[in-house]
């Protein structure tokens with residue numbers, strides 16, 4: 001039986017969809033069978049980020065309404081040897097058409113077919129959020145290193161607790177290493193401490209992600225720090241003990257040494 | 264002051280986040296916090312002289328399963344003579 005994990009956040013636009021794709025792709029590269037479920041009804045975009053938009057025939061609501069079987073709605077990503085699939089969201093429907101109980105039974109069925117069911121959650125804490133969370137065994141909360149983003153993440157963490165979910169893990173996305181180094185950005189430990197949650201990973205801010213998004217490709221096959229960050233997260237989800245990357249360790253420089261001496 | 268010194272906005276972000284989380288988690292408004300400060304100062308001033316302006320109220324985050332604490336600190340100068 002597989003595991004269903006919802007990728008959520010408080011604030012929108014922090015990188016949930018990007019993380020869902022890249023963690024899923026990294027898990028698939030490691031041999032796991034993965035399905036990505038887009039629950040952003042009316043604003044579907046996981047298919048576009050994956051470059052599979054032309055392959056979508058049926059969607060999540062078609063499955064829930066019994067218009068097709070799950071297998072018919074699943075879109076296979078041909079780059080991952082049959083190990084990465086997408087269940088797309090409906091683009092023209094209403095979030096309220098789904099009920100939490102339906103999501104629970106869908107997730108159960110998918111867990112029987114895949115090792116990992118990654119659920120991409122819509123922004124906000126309304127119906128769409130509640131439905132996305134309903135079928136999940138655990139949650140990952142994505143935040144950016146900004147006050148408003150962490151504050152909203154804290155809100156979501158307290159809602160997840162009220163929904164009796166296990167304590168979520170945190171991904172800090174779009175960390176700007178130079179800014180952390182010069183003291184102009186909170187670091188990942190500050191955020192994990194304030195949110196009182198374990199860190200699942202730190203992802204640097206990297207234009208590679210935007211370029212890959214333009215092409216409809218995941219970034220996990222590359223050698224950049226961002227590719228490594230997603231692969232490390234996948235390994236941690238598979239229970240491996242992978243230490244967190246220290247992205248902003250001070251580099252040695254004569255200038256910095258002089259600066260420290262002068263106060 | 265060092266010629267290299269700049270305003271480190273990361274620390275400011277952390278302090279502001281702490282204030283936001285304190286509000287969200289305790290539901291204490293700024294007015295209520297001010298009243299708490301005044302009550303604590305009044306109670307302590309019976310016994311000690313303090314640096315009143317240096318009083319700090321912050322949220323200490325509990326661990327995985329521990330509750331948060333409200334930490335009120337104020338530097339004490341001397342014990343008041345009876």
Ligand SMILES: Nc1ncnc2c1ncn2[C@@H]1O[C@H](COP(=O)(O)OP(=O)(O)OP(=O)(O)O)[C@@H](O)[C@H]1O
Pocket residue numbers: 009011012013014015016017018019040121122123173174203204205206207209210213226
């Ligand atoms: N590590 C990163 N470095 C640079 N850009 C990033 C990174 N992660 C995400 N982005 C960019 O940020 C934007 C928002 O990302 P994404 O769509 O994944 O967020 P989201 O949380 O799913 O948004 P929504 O709440 O609207 O669903 C995208 O343009 C994406 O390319």
Ligand SMILES: [Mg+2]
Pocket residue numbers: 016017018040045120121122
């Ligand atoms: Mg999204």
